[in-house]
Amino acid sequence: MSNTLHYDVAIAGGGLVGSSAALALAKRGLRVGLFERRYCGAQASGVNYGGVRCQGRPVEQMPLAIRARRIWDRLPELIGIDGEFTVSGHLRLARSESDLAALQTWADMARDFGLHAQLVSGAAFRQRYPWLGPAAVGGSLCASDGHANPRLVSPAFARAARAAGADVREQTELTDIHHDGTRFQLRTGDLRISADWLINSAGAWANTVAGYFGETAPMKPIYPNMWVTEPLPLFITHNLGVYGGGIYARQVARGNCVIGGGRGHGDGEYGQPSTDTTRAVMRDACALLPALREALLIRTWSGVEGETPDSNPIIGASRTVPRLLHAFGFSGGGFLLAPGVGEVLADLVADGATVTPLDAFSIGRFAAVATSPVA
Amino acid sequence: MSDERRIVIVGAGPAGVRAAETLVAAGVKPIVIDENARWGGQIYRQPPANGGFERSKKTLYGFEAPKAEALHSTMAALLPHLDYRPDTLAWACEAGRLDTLHAGRELCVPFSHLIIASGATDRVLPVPGWTLPGVYTLGAAQVALKAQGCAIGRRVVLAGTGPLLYLVAYQYVKAGAQVVAVLDTSPFSQQIAAAPKLARLPGTFAKGLYYVGWLKTHGVRIERDVTLVGIRGVDGVQALEWRASREGSPTETIACDAVGVSFGLKPETQLADLAGCRFRFDATNRCWLPEVDPARRSSVRGLYLAGDGAGIAGADAAELAGRRAALALLDDLGIAHPRGAGMPDAASIERSLKRIAAFREGIETAFAPPANCASQWPDDMTVCRCEEIDAGTLRRCIRGGEANEINRLKALTRVGMGRCQGRMCGEAALTLLAEETGKPLDAVGRLRSQPPVKPIPLAPEMYADDLAEIPAEARDE
Numbered sequence: 001m002s003n004t005l006h007y008d009v010a011i012a013g014g015g016l017v018g019s020s021a022a023l024a025l026a027k028r029g030l031r032v033g034l035f036e037r038r039y040c041g042a043q044a045s046g047v048n049y050g051g052v053r054c055q056g057r058p059v060e061q062m063p064l065a066i067r068a069r070r071i072w073d074r075l076p077e078l079i080g081i082d083g084e085f086t087v088s089g090h091l092r093l094a095r096s097e098s099d100l101a102a103l104q105t106w107a108d109m110a111r112d113f114g115l116h117a118q119l120v121s122g123a124a125f126r127q128r129y130p131w132l133g134p135a136a137v138g139g140s141l142c143a144s145d146g147h148a149n150p151r152l153v154s155p156a157f158a159r160a161a162r163a164a165g166a167d168v169r170e171q172t173e174l175t176d177i178h179h180d181g182t183r184f185q186l187r188t189g190d191l192r193i194s195a196d197w198l199i200n201s202a203g204a205w206a207n208t209v210a211g212y213f214g215e216t217a218p219m220k221p222i223y224p225n226m227w228v229t230e231p232l233p234l235f236i237t238h239n240l241g242v243y244g245g246g247i248y249a250r251q252v253a254r255g256n257c258v259i260g261g262g263r264g265h266g267d268g269e270y271g272q273p274s275t276d277t278t279r280a281v282m283r284d285a286c287a288l289l290p291a292l293r294e295a296l297l298i299r300t301w302s303g304v305e306g307e308t309p310d311s312n313p314i315i316g317a318s319r320t321v322p323r324l325l326h327a328f329g330f331s332g333g334g335f336l337l338a339p340g341v342g343e344v345l346a347d348l349v350a351d352g353a354t355v356t357p358l359d360a361f362s363i364g365r366f367a368a369v370a371t372s373p374v375a
Numbered sequence: 376m377s378d379e380r381r382i383v384i385v386g387a388g389p390a391g392v393r394a395a396e397t398l399v400a401a402g403v404k405p406i407v408i409d410e411n412a413r414w415g416g417q418i419y420r421q422p423p424a425n426g427g428f429e430r431s432k433k434t435l436y437g438f439e440a441p442k443a444e445a446l447h448s449t450m451a452a453l454l455p456h457l458d459y460r461p462d463t464l465a466w467a468c469e470a471g472r473l474d475t476l477h478a479g480r481e482l483c484v485p486f487s488h489l490i491i492a493s494g495a496t497d498r499v500l501p502v503p504g505w506t507l508p509g510v511y512t513l514g515a516a517q518v519a520l521k522a523q524g525c526a527i528g529r530r531v532v533l534a535g536t537g538p539l540l541y542l543v544a545y546q547y548v549k550a551g552a553q554v555v556a557v558l559d560t561s562p563f564s565q566q567i568a569a570a571p572k573l574a575r576l577p578g579t580f581a582k583g584l585y586y587v588g589w590l591k592t593h594g595v596r597i598e599r600d601v602t603l604v605g606i607r608g609v610d611g612v613q614a615l616e617w618r619a620s621r622e623g624s625p626t627e628t629i630a631c632d633a634v635g636v637s638f639g640l641k642p643e644t645q646l647a648d649l650a651g652c653r654f655r656f657d658a659t660n661r662c663w664l665p666e667v668d669p670a671r672r673s674s675v676r677g678l679y680l681a682g683d684g685a686g687i688a689g690a691d692a693a694e695l696a697g698r699r700a701a702l703a704l705l706d707d708l709g710i711a712h713p714r715g716a717g718m719p720d721a722a723s724i725e726r727s728l729k730r731i732a733a734f735r736e737g738i739e740t741a742f743a744p745p746a747n748c749a750s751q752w753p754d755d756m757t758v759c760r761c762e763e764i765d766a767g768t769l770r771r772c773i774r775g776g777e778a779n780e781i782n783r784l785k786a787l788t789r790v791g792m793g794r795c796q797g798r799m800c801g802e803a804a805l806t807l808l809a810e811e812t813g814k815p816l817d818a819v820g821r822l823r824s825q826p827p828v829k830p831i832p833l834a835p836e837m838y839a840d841d842l843a844e845i846p847a848e849a850r851d852e
Contacts, residue, residue, distance in 0.1 A: 039780070039783055042782075042783065042786065046786060056852050092852075151786040151787065152787065155777070155786070155787065159777070222849075224851060229833070230793075230794055230830065241852045242852070244850060245845075245850030245851050245852040246844075246845045246850040246851075247845075248851070248852060260851070261845055261850075261851070262845040262846075262849045262850075263849040265469070272469075273825070273826060274469070275467045275469060275472075275474045275483075275826060276842060276843070277845070277849075278826075279481060279837060279838040279842055280838065280842040280843065280844070280845055281845065282833050282837060282838050283838035283842060284845070285833070286833055286835070286838075292833050293833055293834065293835070294832055294833065294834055295832070295833050296794070296830035296831065296832055296833070297827065297830060297831050297832075297833055298793065298794050298796065298827075298830045299792065299796060299825050299826075299827075300825055300826050300827070301825050332851045333852075
């Protein structure tokens with residue numbers, strides 16, 4: 001039919017993963033169609049906290065994280081803006097001696113990947129960070145980490161993909177997705193689409209796409225709860241996290257403190273912040289950062305993100321149909337990784353393989369667990 | 376409370392007070408939450424309780440003094456029969472609960488039924504120089520007079536459009552302030568054209584005409600169909616420049632030290648939005664409004680909307696809508712309507728509200744905000760004060776094809792992301808977006824509300840209650 005669009009690769013979902021894949025593939029000269037049912041980079045990719053952090057990641061994510069981190073240094077060249085990316089360092093705080101020991105263990109592991117994290121504690125810590133409350137007894141600083149503005153970065157990847165030749169279509173929902181034995185066939189409205197490859201980067205909605213191929217991943221929607229203060233004098237010098245989680249904080253150049261922790265509410269389609277969570281994190285934030293006391297909180301928000309049981313993403317080939325690649329379920333940790341995932345997906349399409357280990361991210365890992373009681 | 380019913384009213388203006396009166400008459404005891412220190416709302420705002428000086432209701436409210444007196448005394452008589460919480464901001468609303476802030480302290484208020492009577496604020500559209508000290512909204516100019524007993528300046532220009540323009544001018548001159556000019560951006564022909572609809576409420580229409588006539592006989596300069604060129608000054612307002620809208624008219628400068636300017640009223644819809652009410656675009660109000668049926672039920676079960684917060688209709692309509700909402704609530708509780716003097720029945724209330732709605736259409740026609748005003752905004756004029764975003768930044772984003780929807784524009788430029796959360800600048804951003812894209816206002820989206828409705832302090836009293844720890848499964852890093 002004349003009204004059929006042909007692509008080498010169709011991508012379902014215009015978040016940061018889909019957009020960076022579109023960019024990487026278009027740069028390799030492939031014909032790419034990127035389809036986003038709302039606006040590119042407007043869901044979890046655009047409303048997340050904005051941490052660009054290798055520190056604290058599990059060992060299986062390290063090669064991907066380090067590959068991704070290198071891309072962040074090239075944002076102006078890649079997407080035309082710096083996205084407010086700041087190499088502030090990430091300070092991961094310890095509340096006890098055992099936390100400190102765990103931070104040391106992580107630093108030892110990271111050194112094998114060429115990543116340096118420096119532990120500080122005791123009087124030196126107190127002297128260096130007088131603006132931290134007494135609950136923090138020490139921390140680990142990963143100087144190469146930082147933070148960026150997701151609202152700007154994620155849509156900019158989609159724009160760059162378009163500029164590189166990808167056909168980026170927003171407010172375009174895909175339906176009737178199937179493989180006819182030769183190619184993927186898709187539809188949006190009256191428009192038919194065919195593609196040799198299909199990338200499923202539909203985020204919290206990726207099971208809808210996977211479901212067309214009889215596949216499903218154990219993923220549930222989560223609604224991270226975040227808020228921001230009015231602009232304050234600059235005092236939070238690093239992107240902050242806490243060992244064991246619960247709260248994370250950064251301060252942007254304009255002075256606003258962006259703080260997250262806990263979860264909001266949602267129905268799978270939309271997320272809303274929770275006032276109880278907001279207030280609990282206000283309490284914890286003021287204990288951690290006493291300078292916040294009496295500052296004004298001006299906005300709270302949430303978004304919809306997909307979380308897997310092991311908090312690792314699903315990246316790689318489908319088990320049911322060839323040339324279908326999944327990349328979703330980042331469980332709240334995808335912002336740093338996504339540009340790297342885009343390159344990895346481009347490797348898989350263009351070269352049939354990638355140097356970045358993906359074994360831990362196979363969709364098959366859950367099936368094995370599910371079938372084990374039968375065996 | 377052992378009773379499962381928890382009836383909450385937000386707002387103690389004309390709508391909130393009449394809703395409370397109706398409920399109390401039926402034997403229901405509501406909680407009344409109000410942001411103001413004293414009841415009366417904006418229109419019947421009372422001066423501070425211990426302000427050190429007394430002014431008569433006639434001085435404060437003019438022709439409306441009997442209505443103000445009636446509303447105030449009604450609420451005073453109701454106090455023993457309800458749980459009145461003044462000075463209390465309802466800053467968030469989730470299913471079945473409000474979060475409130477009083478004296479720096481958080482209090483969660485669960486409800487089974489909620490009447491939102493949140494009122495209105497000025498519709499703010501920027502004019503070059505609008506961020507100078509000495510520029511106020513017309514509403515703020517009126518509050519200064521009513522509550523603090525002072526004028527916004529010694530030589531005041533009142534500008535923009537809307538019935539409030541003439542009322543504030545009248546009140547200022549009556550109070551002894553110097554109003555050097557009233558500059559209305561609406562052409563007189565537009566007001567003539569609206570006369571048949573305005574005549575639906577002859578008394579109110581006549582009052583409007585009276586204010587204009589009175590101002591003229593007292594030598595106040597009134598200009599219609601004007602374009603506001605800009606407000607000039609260094610550290611504060613020194614002059615206002617304007618010209619007749621007719622092509623080729625010369626610019627005139629009026630020396631002044633304060634300007635009151637706004638373009639009608641805008642419903643405060645944030646709480647209804649946070650509560651999950653469905654919205655529709657309302658052509659008369661030129662904005663998205665929570666859906667409401669003739670009985671004032673919203674799309675959310677157990678949630679009712681009354682007063683200007685659900686669409687501008689004025690104080691008389693607010694009193695009626697407050698009553699109607701309370702009757703609907705009583706119906707939903709299976710409680711009989713109260714009868715007797717001063718308790719109109721549902722059908723007659725709905726008839727009166729219909730008549731007022733027709734009048735309102737006339738008002739909005741007569742005093743429509745200036746068409747295509749955004750095209751005149753210079754690139755370096757601030758649109759969003761909190762985030763310091765100028766018109767040029769917004770234009771570049773829109774013309775670059777990056778945003779054709781308001782939430783997208785917000786995400787990319789930070790417009791409406793600051794302390795006011797778009798309450799002040801949202802109208803301007805929407806107007807600019809619509810003009811730049813050539814789309815009607817209803818096709819460029821609606822700014823989504825996020826809690827808090829107004830900024831809240833990170834004070835210990837905000838989280839002093841027994842808040843749970845963040846659960847282990849939600850401890851993200």
